[in-house]
Amino acid sequence: MSNPVTIIMIEDDEGHARLIERNIRRSGVNNEIVPFTNGTAAVDYLFGQDGTGANRKGQALLILLDLNLPDTSGIDILKRVKENKYLKATPVVVLTTTDDSQEIKRCYELGCNVYITKPVNYESFANAIRQLGLFFSVIQVPPAAP
Amino acid sequence: MEPAGRLRLISPGGFIRIARGSLHSTLPMTPATTTSDARRRRALGQIVLLSAGFLVLVAISVASVLLVNKARKDNALVVHTVEVESQISNLLLEIRRAESATRAYLLTTEPQYLTEYQSAAANILPALDHLARLSADNPVQTANTARLKDAVHRRLADFARSIDGAGITDIAARVDVLRASSSTEAVQAIADISRAMRVEEDRLFGMRTANADQTQILASSVTIAGSSMVIALAGLAIFLVRRSSRIRDEAETQLRDINVTLETTVDERTADLREANEEIQRFAYIVSHDLRSPLVNIMGFTSELEELRGDIFRRISSLSRTASLAPALPEDATDSAEPVLEGPDKQLSDDFNESLAFIKSSIDKMDRLIGAILNLTREGRREFKPERINIRELIDNIAKTVAHQAVEAEARFEIGSLPNLVSDRLALEQIFSNLIDNALKYLKDGVPGEIAITGRTKLGFAIYEISDNGRGIDPKDHQRIFDLFRRAGTQDKPGQGIGLAHVRALVRRLGGTMSVASELHNGSTFTITLPINWTGKSRDKES
Numbered sequence: 117m118s119n120p121v122t123i124i125m126i127e128d129d130e131g132h133a134r135l136i137e138r139n140i141r142r143s144g145v146n147n148e149i150v151p152f153t154n155g156t157a158a159v160d161y162l163f164g165q166d167g168t169g170a171n172r173k174g175q176a177l178l179i180l181l182d183l184n185l186p187d188t189s190g191i192d193i194l195k196r197v198k199e200n201k202y203l204k205a206t207p208v209v210v211l212t213t214t215d216d217s218q219e220i221k222r223c224y225e226l227g228c229n230v231y232i233t234k235p236v237n238y239e240s241f242a243n244a245i246r247q248l249g250l251f252f253s254v255i256q257v258p259p260a261a262p
Numbered sequence: 263m264e265p266a267g268r269l270r271l272i273s274p275g276g277f278i279r280i281a282r283g284s285l286h287s288t289l290p291m292t293p294a295t296t297t298s299d300a301r302r303r304r305a306l307g308q309i310v311l312l313s314a315g316f317l318v319l320v321a322i323s324v325a326s327v328l329l330v331n332k333a334r335k336d337n338a339l340v341v342h343t344v345e346v347e348s349q350i351s352n353l354l355l356e357i358r359r360a361e362s363a364t365r366a367y368l369l370t371t372e373p374q375y376l377t378e379y380q381s382a383a384a385n386i387l388p389a390l391d392h393l394a395r396l397s398a399d400n401p402v403q404t405a406n407t408a409r410l411k412d413a414v415h416r417r418l419a420d421f422a423r424s425i426d427g428a429g430i431t432d433i434a435a436r437v438d439v440l441r442a443s444s445s446t447e448a449v450q451a452i453a454d455i456s457r458a459m460r461v462e463e464d465r466l467f468g469m470r471t472a473n474a475d476q477t478q479i480l481a482s483s484v485t486i487a488g489s490s491m492v493i494a495l496a497g498l499a500i501f502l503v504r505r506s507s508r509i510r511d512e513a514e515t516q517l518r519d520i521n522v523t524l525e526t527t528v529d530e531r532t533a534d535l536r537e538a539n540e541e542i543q544r545f546a547y548i549v550s551h552d553l554r555s556p557l558v559n560i561m562g563f564t565s566e567l568e569e570l571r572g573d574i575f576r577r578i579s580s581l582s583r584t585a586s587l588a589p590a591l592p593e594d595a596t597d598s599a600e601p602v603l604e605g606p607d608k609q610l611s612d613d614f615n616e617s618l619a620f621i622k623s624s625i626d627k628m629d630r631l632i633g634a635i636l637n638l639t640r641e642g643r644r645e646f647k648p649e650r651i652n653i654r655e656l657i658d659n660i661a662k663t664v665a666h667q668a669v670e671a672e673a674r675f676e677i678g679s680l681p682n683l684v685s686d687r688l689a690l691e692q693i694f695s696n697l698i699d700n701a702l703k704y705l706k707d708g709v710p711g712e713i714a715i716t717g718r719t720k721l722g723f724a725i726y727e728i729s730d731n732g733r734g735i736d737p738k739d740h741q742r743i744f745d746l747f748r749r750a751g752t753q754d755k756p757g758q759g760i761g762l763a764h765v766r767a768l769v770r771r772l773g774g775t776m777s778v779a780s781e782l783h784n785g786s787t788f789t790i791t792l793p794i795n796w797t798g799k800s801r802d803k804e805s
Binding site: 129131132135138184213214216234235236237238239241242 | 552556558559561563564565566625626629640
């Protein structure tokens with residue numbers, strides 16, 4: 117990959133963030149991970165000060181998104197990303213504790229690419245993340261639209 | 263995450279509002295009891311009043327009839343007295359006629375006077391008899407009449423003698439006869455007696471007239487008194503009727519007001535309850551959600567610790583081997599196999615394993631409980647769709663799915679006639695399959711199971727009974743089994759203590775009730791009552 121993909125991890129629980137990072141690394145993915153523990157900082161990073169997302173133009177990003185954030189709803193971030201002309205092609209992986217079918221359905225409707233439930237069973241969790249790593253290595257992350 | 267911030271969403275306000283509201287419901291009862299007492303007294307008063315009026319009317323009628331009869335009798339007596347007097351006059355007149363005719367005949371000997379005498383004389387005796395008959399009721403007058411009769415007879419004899427003397431040709435001699443025949447004594451007697459009789463009759467007349475007057479006065483006063491009493495009673499009755507109708511109008515207005523406020527109160531409380539219920543649901547959902555998040559960490563890092571444990575003990579084992587200078591095993595074996603440990607090291611490793619195992623099993627259990635709460639709240643949020651359901655078919659399908667367990671437990675189903683319903687299909691499936699599962703699960707060991715499902719309808723409700731011959735439930739546990747995460751009896755079967763809590767919540771949402779009848783070792787019967795035509799409005803959640 118000429119343009120290395122940056123993984124944007126929006127996860128307020130530091131423990132979860134650490135576990136996700138560890139498992140991604142274990143699966144052999146060594147891309148840069150930019151962590152955010154709240155929605156506002158993530159939105160600022162993604163869309164810039166002007167809120168247009170123009171400064172992310174041309175960057176290859178992958179977003180790991182938790183739905184339960186303290187300051188904003190992950191759903192709103194997902195919506196904004198998918199509505200933004202520069203970011204809409206960015207793959208979004210939703211990671212959350214909810215296994216509510218309604219919520220999963222809503223995420224897919226809004227354009228989320230993968231939905232992963234964080235199971236309490238650690239084996240499944242680690243498996244899911246490792247498979248995600250596998251998925252990262254297979255998919256061609258397009259650069260954000262020019 | 264900010265669990266404290268979310269926890270603030272649930273406030274006890276809802277419950278306090280309900281408790282405060284319910285205090286009012288007892289207030290309108292107190293005046294209601296006192297007014298009913300007063301109403302009974304009023305009704306009694308009206309009955310007494312009516313009976314009094316009726317009695318007065320009867321008394322007046324009876325008195326009037328009696329008095330009228332008495333007046334008629336009195337009047338008849340007065341008329342009788344007058345009759346007697348006129349008869350006396352009549353008699354005296356006839357006697358005078360006979361006397362003057364006799365005299366005229368003696369003087370003139372004209373036959374026309376003889377005829378007149380004869381007609382007068384013929385009238386005298388019948389008139390006398392008539393008088394005797396009329397005065398027969400009065401002993402004084404009877405005696406007088408007897409004496410009068412005597413005198414009249416003597417006088418008639420005088421007349422007869424005078425008429426006989428008419429044959430004498432000499433006029434002077436006839437005048438003598440006339441003189442001789444007119445006995446002054448008899449004439450005097452007749453005059454005296456008739457006067458006495460007149461006096462007597464006058465006395466009677468006066469007395470009887472006074473009597474009749476008195477009776478009439480009495481009758482009219484009775485009538486006047488009675489009428490005024492009736493009028494007074496009628497006035498009282500009108501007053502009472504007016505008063506009671508005014509009270510009734512007031513009560514009606516009050517009732518209408520109370521009804522209106524009651525409706526508002528019911529609406530308010532229903533809204534409060536709904537709000538409280540929704541708050542509880544949100545609370546349960548958020549809590550279970552937020553609890554899961556740290557649990558993922560606990561489990562995750564416990565697993566990380568487990569990995570570390572492997573590394574640590576492998577290193578300990580290799581270190582101890584290096585120390586004892588005995589490289590017994592090849593290097594590559596340590597990676598896959600458990601490190602060989604000895605003595606205190608092995609003890610340490612076992613303790614470590616035990617602790618980790620407890621932590622993990624507790625996390626599993628907690629996760630299951632949280633999952634159960636989540637499922638329950640999710641069920642509570644699901645929208646029910648009423649549709650017509652063939653219950654027999656539904657039960658048959660459930661029986662088919664549990665056929666395998668039934669064969670294992672040697673259980674037999676007996677399905678009676680079951681009324682059909684309009685309700686939510688999924689909810690009913692969950693209700694019946696939970697109860698049938700329970701019946702199969704808690705049979706007595708070594709006793710072939712018999713599970714009966716029967717139904718009947720009553721007043722717009724369908725009643726279903728699921729009974730078994732299983733191990734039964736101690737009556738002290740009948741409430742407990744419906745509580746979330748609570749179970750009863752021997753804990754030899756897997757389960758979370760969720761089934762019955764869930765079933766009861768569903769039955770309630772479908773507008774029904776459920777109960778259990780059971781004793782230890784004697785089987786159980788679960789009774790479910792559901793509305794036949796459920797419209798989708800449950801008691802705690804209206805559309």
